[in-house]
Amino acid sequence: MDSKRPVSNTSTDFTQSIEDDPLIDGPLISQDALESAMKKEFQNLPTPWIAGLLAIVNVAYVSLCVVLAVLCWLTDDHLAECKAVLNGVGTQTVVLLGKVALWLLVFVLERCIQRHHNSVRKRGYLQFYRNTRNLKSLPLLIHSSGNAAVLLVIAPSSLLNQKVKNLSIYLLLVVICVEFVMTLICLLIYTARVVRFNNQRPGPDINEEERAHAYAPNASDAHTETGFRDGSCLEEVVEKQADLIEYLKQHNTLLSKRILTLTSQQIRE
Known part of the structure; x- marks a missing residue:
């Protein structure tokens, strides 16, 4: 007697988990509001x-x-x-x-x-x-x-x-x-x-770089300064990458906090 094993539907389970998420179930955040809230205000250098x-x-x-x-x-x-x-x-x-x-x-x-x-x-x-x-x-x-x-x-x-x-x-x-x-x-x-x-x-260098890359007629025309090329100084490249990683970590933490704040505000409304 053949026993039929239940086939788990990964897509269904994933959809149900999303529907059970109280954050996703709440009102969606508009893109304009999210971008304006996440964009860090420019601070003048007072030197x-x-x-x-x-x-x-x-x-x-x-x-x-x-x-x-x-x-x-x-x-x-x-x-x-x-x-x-x-x-x-x-x-x-x-x-x-x-x-x-x-x-x-x-x-x-x-x-x-x-x-x-x-x-x-x-x-x-x-x-x-x-x-x-x-x-x-x-x-x-x-x-x-x-x-x-x-x-x-x-x-x-x-x-x-x-x-x-x-x-x-x-x-x-x-x-x-x-x-x-x-x-x-x-x-x-x-x-x-x-x-x-x-x-x-x-804006921060990474934002300006992405903007230049988006408006470039050819993706190959937009070069970054964080990669290693012939004639590049390895120590300088490593320093640039370390600075960029440190900034992105701080930036991601800040964005996560602001997303949660906006979501909780819209849920209360």
Whole structure:
């Protein structure tokens, strides 16, 4: 006697499981509402004011050095006034202390800028982060190199002044002015890039890449930057992939929370 074994209908079971799901049984979420709720609002990068503050401080320091050198260092015409204003502190000491204070300020502001850029990287703007990674650190590098150059000038100052009168002072002013010009150029370029980024208000790199791929006439014309090709740096590719994976994990978690929130809101309505 042949026994008929019941044949399980996978499609039916799957349909029944979906119908039993309270989330699926609720009202459907419109695509427009879901996209508007899931789209993360663009946040401006608030670092241009930091770069502007740093530029103003550099201008003030260079102006102070030039005034002290002309009035109190190179000539003795205003020696009494300088001693009274500086309260007996030497002009060279004031310039060097100001140089140290300026370097500390540049270091603190560079760390603050780095913190904002790390936040931008976590929000998915990986290409912008890499394009400005070295630029935002250049002022600190320039000032550190300037400190080394100042030491090279101050250490043999007595020997230099024996050959040419006040040669060490002129060299010190040259170092400070060159340092100022290079720093100002870097700050202007950095500020222009950040302002352009804030004005464009782009989406995360992965969204912009998908949009470009969707509108490309041929799928092969849309290239990504996360794959390895001939001539690519393997370390850079691995870094890009790691950043992209980290962003996608955070993005998926955020989307899941917002989908559940929208679904619960529509069920209550």
